[in-house]
Amino acid sequence: MSAPVTTFTSSVLPPRERGIELGERFRAEIAATVASYRRLWVTRAGGEFDVDLWAERAWDTITRVAPVHADEIAGIAEGAGRPVEEIAAVNARTELLVAANPTGQSECxxxxxxxxxxxxxxxxxxxxxxxxxxxxxxxxxxxxxxxxxxxxxxxxxxxxxxxxxxxxxxxxxxxxxxxxxxxxxxxxxxxxxxxxxxxxxxxxxxxxxxxxxxxxxxxxxxxxxxxxxxxxxxxxxxxxxxxxxxxxxxxxxxxxxxxxxxxxxxxxxxxxxxxxxxxxxxxxxxxxxxxxxxxxxxxxxxxxxxxxxxxxxxxxxxxxxxxxxxxxxxxxxxxxxxxxxxxxxxxxxxxxxxxxxxxxxxxxxx
Structure with a gap:
């Protein structure tokens, strides 16, 4: 049997408030995701990789190209009690993986x-x-x-x-x-x-x-x-x-x-x-x-x-x-x-x- 799937239905809220609700509800899970990706990026790099620098670059890009989504990401960060750059990095996790090691992984x-x-x-x-x-x-x-x-x-x-x-x-x-x-x-x-x-x-x-x-x-x-x-x-x-x-x-x-x-x-x-x-x-x-x-x-x-x-x-x-x-x-x-x-x-x-x-x-x- 497959494992059960977690399903969450958000309230009807503006983007930032929806993000806050999500961040508060899944605070522990978001912290685990951030930690897992930080470990993965460094492992894929096979050496030094400045995660925080690339996270800042991700946040800068998101605020410029997707301001509405930046509001929601900021809300998730607030609700989860995390730096907003960490949540930006999760949303740009593919881009950070390419930065860490462009050889990649075969998948879906x-x-x-x-x-x-x-x-x-x-x-x-x-x-x-x-x-x-x-x-x-x-x-x-x-x-x-x-x-x-x-x-x-x-x-x-x-x-x-x-x-x-x-x-x-x-x-x-x-x-x-x-x-x-x-x-x-x-x-x-x-x-x-x-x-x-x-x-x-x-x-x-x-x-x-x-x-x-x-x-x-x-x-x-x-x-x-x-x-x-x-x-x-x-x-x-x-x-x-x-x-x-x-x-x-x-x-x-x-x-x-x-x-x-x-x-x-x-x-x-x-x-x-x-x-x-x-x-x-x-x-x-x-x-x-x-x-x-x-x-x-x-x-x-x-x-x-x-x-x-x-x-x-x-x-x-x-x-x-x-x-x-x-x-x-x-x-x-x-x-x-x-x-x-x-x-x-x-x-x-x-x-x-x-x-x-x-x-x-x-x-x-x-």
């Missing part, structure tokens, strides 16, 4: 399906560091215009995977591009990609609105995959010098962690990390045979795929315990987006429903 798999005669939907495995296994929750909040937003996100972070009341859904998959290092060398941070996702959830009433939003210049390569109720969708491959775009083929879009668009392919660094991204995408495309799956359950079944323990390429990801435990990596959540009803189906752990690797579970008699 996403599928968008628009089946003939059916409602469009999307499914994502969120693969991340094992240390953050309990560092996330399912958040519902209402905007002043009455739209309800649902997002799976980390404690102190404004958004990640989600859907809004207009039926616009968004997913994230990390990418790695040669141009990332140049932005690190400049000592600058672009628009934090998690805040771009949150902005889509807050502002977009259609796919076309999302197209406008994702043009913001970023410094950490990431793909944002967007789909709306009409079934219109695409992946936007964000990188310094981008973005690129990947459109569905016959109602099916499969997204992992390498560049597919012509704009980004030349600088793609995924193969320097591992072959996992191409392996996972090929497996999913083969499983569907070019036909959009009919239901989220069909996607989850295809995603219940494992490699032998310690090897790469499993869609349902479990830790390689030969690694430093700080760097253990697994599927933390499986999320299905129903754009017709503007809701999320959120399950802790991978599609197989286990935290441990199946081989380890069998050995333990689980």
């Amino acid at each position: 798999s996403s599928v968008v399906s628009a089946p003939p005669g059916g409602s469009p939907f999307a499914v994502q495995t969120w693969d991340w560091y094992d240390a953050m296994s309990d560092g996330w929750f399912h958040w519902r909040y209402e905007q002043p215009d009455g739209r309800v937003v649902e997002t799976v996100t980390e404690y102190g972070m404004l958004g990640k995977i989600g859907v809004n009341g207009y039926g616009v859904g968004v997913m994230l998959n990390m990418l790695h591009h040669a141009n990332d290092a140049a932005r690190v060398a400049e000592g600058t941070i672009g628009y934090p990609v998690h805040l771009l996702s949150r902005r889509i959830m807050d502002e977009a009433t259609s796919f076309d609105d999302a197209v406008r939003i994702v043009q913001a210049p970023t410094s950490a390569s990431t793909s944002l995959t967007v789909v709306d109720r009409s079934g219109t969708g695409a992946t936007f491959e964000l990188f310094p010098g981008g973005p690129g775009r990947l459109d569905p083929a016959d109602g099916l879009l499969v997204r992992t962690n390498h560049f597919v668009s012509p704009e980004g392919e030349a600088g793609c660094l995924a193969s320097t990390i591992s072959d996992s991204s191409t392996t996972r995408r090929d497996k999913l495309l083969a499983a569907f045979g070019g036909t959009p799956p009919a239901t989220p359950a069909d996607v989850v079944a295809a995603m219940t795929d494992h490699e032998p323990e310690g090897e790469v390429g499993g869609i349902c990801c479990h830790p390689d315990r030969a690694m430093d435990p700080v760097l253990w990596h697994r599927t933390l959540a499986t999320v299905a987006i129903d754009v017709a009803s503007s809701t999320l189906d959120v399950r802790a752990d991978g599609p197989c429903g286990r935290r441990e690797h199946p081989a380890a579970a069998a050995t333990a008699g689980v």
